[in-house]
Amino acid sequence: MRKIYLVPALVGLLTFVAAGPVAAQGAVPKQKAAQAPKAAAAGAAPAAGAPAAATTEAPSAGADDKAKSIDGFRSAKFGMGEADVRAAMIKDFNAKPDAIKAQDNASELTHSILMSVPELLPNGGTAELSYVFGYKSKSLIQVGAVWSKGTDAAITPEKLFSNANILRAHFMGEGFKPDSIAVNMPVAGGIVMFRGSDAKDRSVILLLQGTFENKDNNQRVLTPTSLLLFYVADAKSPDIFKLPPGQF
Incomplete structure (x- = not known):
């Protein structure tokens, strides 16, 4: 079973762009027929051959209201x-109780419950949902969704790229703090x-993982996995186990 971690590895993403937009030239998602949806045109991932750049979105009129x-x-x-949370999962996805599996993280001392969900994103393939409970609080501190060959054998790099574009376009219109928004940022x-992030610094992170290849003109092309x-x-102070200072 895949290990579920909190996001200490992604915590840096929350501070990496804190000072403003970050230039991120030269990383391009590899694609064949998969094109960015029209709805995502304003913030779409670059087509092959065009550089990517992290950007922030200016607040629109009435942004405070939404x-x-x-x-x-x-x-x-x-x-x-x-x-x-188990009751919420059963309600949200009309799931049977035995479809929910449990898993513990031995290093972070957190506890997770997991479930596979077909078509979590319409036409997006099967995803695995994970709900993580904190080390001290024993309450929900993170929800994650993963799409990969491990969750759906039929999924393709083009489908992953399409899913990423659809979700990014959705989040770009959701009214997050403008100075917290970054897109197309290579890591x-x-x-x-x-x-x-929202006003309370609770965050959404959408990460397309894969392998990079160096192409012409030092272009780095990502094949999503x-x-x-x-x-x-x-994400800045996650409720996970940490050794107290001075013990070692």
Whole structure:
């Protein structure tokens, strides 16, 4: 079973762009027939041959009225205990209780429950959902979704890229704090397609992972192997086990 981690490796993404837009030239998702949806044109990932750049979105008129609040995923809310989250999963996905599996993380001392969901994103293939409970609080601190060959044998790089474009276009219109938004930002092993936070610094991170190839003109092209979506209650100070200072 795939190990579920919180996002200490992604915590840097929340501070990496804190000072403003970051130039991120030369990383391009590899694609064949998969083109960015028209709805994503304003913030679409570059087509092959064009450089990517991290950007922020200026607030639109009335943005304060529709500001995004990240309180969990669907009926599962941050701060819920495991029994309530299991009930929310059954309600949201009409799932049977035995479809939900449990898993512990030995290094972070967190606990997770997982479930496969066909068509979590319409026509997007089967995803695996994970709900992570904190080390001290024992309450919900993160919800994640993963699309990959491991979750759906029929999924393709083009489908992963399409899913990423659709989700990014959706999040770009959700009213996140403008100075928290970044798109198309290359990181080790992939591209942050979207990152944004609400007024309480709860965050959404959309990461397209894969392998990079160097092409002509020093162009780095990404062949996607997985798409990860995280809803995180507190990515800067996650509720995971850490050794107390001075013990070693």
